[in-house]
Amino acid sequence: MPDFSEPVIVLVRPQLGENIGAVARAMGNFGLSSLRLVAPRDGWPNEKAVASASGADFILDRVEIFATTREALHDAHVVYATTARGRDQTKPVLTPLEAMPKIAAMRQTGQRAALLFGPERTGLENDDVSLADALLAIPVDPKFSSLNISQAAVVLFYQWFLALHGDVPPFNETALKPASRAELYAFFDYFEGELGRVNFFRPPHKSEVMKRNMRNILHRLELNDQDLKTLFGAVRALVRGPVPMSGPLDCKQPPLQEG
Amino acid sequence: MPDFSEPVIVLVRPQLGENIGAVARAMGNFGLSSLRLVAPRDGWPNEKAVASASGADFILDRVEIFATTREALHDAHVVYATTARGRDQTKPVLTPLEAMPKIAAMRQTGQRAALLFGPERTGLENDDVSLADALLAIPVDPKFSSLNISQAAVVLFYQWFLALHGDVPPFNETALKPASRAELYAFFDYFEGELGRVNFFRPPHKSEVMKRNMRNILHRLELNDQDLKTLFGAVRALVRGPVPMSGPLDCKQPPLQEG
Numbered sequence: 001m002p003d004f005s006e007p008v009i010v011l012v013r014p015q016l017g018e019n020i021g022a023v024a025r026a027m028g029n030f031g032l033s034s035l036r037l038v039a040p041r042d043g044w045p046n047e048k049a050v051a052s053a054s055g056a057d058f059i060l061d062r063v064e065i066f067a068t069t070r071e072a073l074h075d076a077h078v079v080y081a082t083t084a085r086g087r088d089q090t091k092p093v094l095t096p097l098e099a100m101p102k103i104a105a106m107r108q109t110g111q112r113a114a115l116l117f118g119p120e121r122t123g124l125e126n127d128d129v130s131l132a133d134a135l136l137a138i139p140v141d142p143k144f145s146s147l148n149i150s151q152a153a154v155v156l157f158y159q160w161f162l163a164l165h166g167d168v169p170p171f172n173e174t175a176l177k178p179a180s181r182a183e184l185y186a187f188f189d190y191f192e193g194e195l196g197r198v199n200f201f202r203p204p205h206k207s208e209v210m211k212r213n214m215r216n217i218l219h220r221l222e223l224n225d226q227d228l229k230t231l232f233g234a235v236r237a238l239v240r241g242p243v244p245m246s247g248p249l250d251c252k253q254p255p256l257q258e259g
Numbered sequence: 260m261p262d263f264s265e266p267v268i269v270l271v272r273p274q275l276g277e278n279i280g281a282v283a284r285a286m287g288n289f290g291l292s293s294l295r296l297v298a299p300r301d302g303w304p305n306e307k308a309v310a311s312a313s314g315a316d317f318i319l320d321r322v323e324i325f326a327t328t329r330e331a332l333h334d335a336h337v338v339y340a341t342t343a344r345g346r347d348q349t350k351p352v353l354t355p356l357e358a359m360p361k362i363a364a365m366r367q368t369g370q371r372a373a374l375l376f377g378p379e380r381t382g383l384e385n386d387d388v389s390l391a392d393a394l395l396a397i398p399v400d401p402k403f404s405s406l407n408i409s410q411a412a413v414v415l416f417y418q419w420f421l422a423l424h425g426d427v428p429p430f431n432e433t434a435l436k437p438a439s440r441a442e443l444y445a446f447f448d449y450f451e452g453e454l455g456r457v458n459f460f461r462p463p464h465k466s467e468v469m470k471r472n473m474r475n476i477l478h479r480l481e482l483n484d485q486d487l488k489t490l491f492g493a494v495r496a497l498v499r500g501p502v503p504m505s506g507p508l509d510c511k512q513p514p515l516q517e518g
Contacts, residue, residue, distance in 0.1 A: 086433075093428045098426070135432065148285075167356045173345050
């Protein structure tokens with residue numbers, strides 16, 4: 001039962017099992033699952049593909065094999081041929097960033113897209129390219145434009161994932177509560193007081209500017225609760241001087257001095 | 260002499276030469292050239308790296324080797340650590356799409372960015388991560404989030420290239436002149452005339468609708484000069500019936516019938 005919600009990936013006459021596996025792995029990374037091979041050079045299954053898939057067996061186990069490109073495309077509605085060079089065929093040339101939102105939009109009308117990739121050494125033959133609605137070409141440095149097949153694939157799959165899910169980081173670091181202004185000002189007062197005690201602010205007529213600069217540095221840190229406790233503890237430790245290694249760390253907040 | 264116009268790529272304790280080469284190749288594809296290795300497991304140079312670089316020798320020849328991550332970052336101003344998982348370190352997490360325009364903008368102020376990649380098996384250690392200003396994380400399917408190092412690299416490099424050069428296809432197919440409306444109408448008239456002659460438009464009260472549908476199909480083709488000649492020749496050949504194989508193809512335009 002074909003899944004119309006994602007493009008089917010068609011590798012035409014792939015040569016190296018390593019590349020088939022790398023494509024499968026990249027598919028798994030970006031939520032794709034439907035892989036088809038047209039006349040793979042070394043037959044199927046392929047142990048090297050399994051090794052380089054690094055656990056994307058759920059994709060390799062479902063690979064479909066076809067004798068011809070036409071057969072592999074039988075249930076596709078729209079076909080994009082990836083190519084690194086022009087073909088003198090009058091077809092639109094789309095970048096991944098242009099094509100993937102179109103493909104994502106096809107989900108709503110139940111259209112199935114297929115992405116065609118050619119053999120490693122030569123790329124797609126012109127006959128295969130003529131089966132496609134458009135060419136798909138990745139912006140690259142023209143001086144060194146030959147992408148590895150699995151590298152080209154990963155760019156397309158990444159862009160597909162973004163078209164579908166938006167550009168959202170896969171995780172976020174624990175968001176700690178920013179330090180309150182009162183806590184921050186208490187630290188300023190303590191820090192400036194101790195620096196004043198050791199005559200850091202000199203000459204005296206520069207002391208206000210120096211304090212302002214110091215506050216600006218500290219504001220730039222966007223300190224959170226924990227950061228402020230850590231900094232306070234560090235300053236307090238310097239003020240107090242050496243203590244026995246076995247003693248507890250004193251990271252208590254300084255007393256609040258509001259207003 | 261460091262080149263401040265592009266980020267430097269730093270692979271920390273890379274394990275497989277194949278991956279170093281694949282990263283170098285991807286750098287070449289997207290116009291990057293400055294590669295540094297921190298304590299590569301198998302030493303340097305590495306024959307497997309050369310093989311998988313597929314011609315990116317101009318990058319491998321200039322690789323710089325460092326003993327520690329700190330040393331490799333000595334001339335960087337901003338450091339991004341790529342990681343597939345959170346580290347419980349309070350750092351901003353940026354996607355490639357967010358980070359690369361920032362890095363591209365640094366060119367104007369002469370700031371050098373570094374992109375840190377960890378060893379294949381484990382990723383960056385937390386000590387290396389703590390040297391970075393921000394984490395760089397690729398949006399992936401959380402169910403299968405482990406990207407190959409060179410696959411992660413290619414996503415970043417691709418996004419860097421787009422930030423720098425915009426999303427422009429690397430080539431375009433020959434743009435042929437669209438057929439003029441007069442040429443198109445002449446073809447409509449000829450085609451409809453011949454179809455009328457063989458009583459294609461029946462029943463008669465539907466003939467106008469059928470002609471409109473046919474014109475709509477033909478408009479959708481966005482025919483160019485050459486397409487129109489080809490289609491005209493094909494229709495004319497069907498109308499005339501079999502001719503000797505040796506005879507010339509008649510792809511002349513039908514006479515224009517304007518107005």
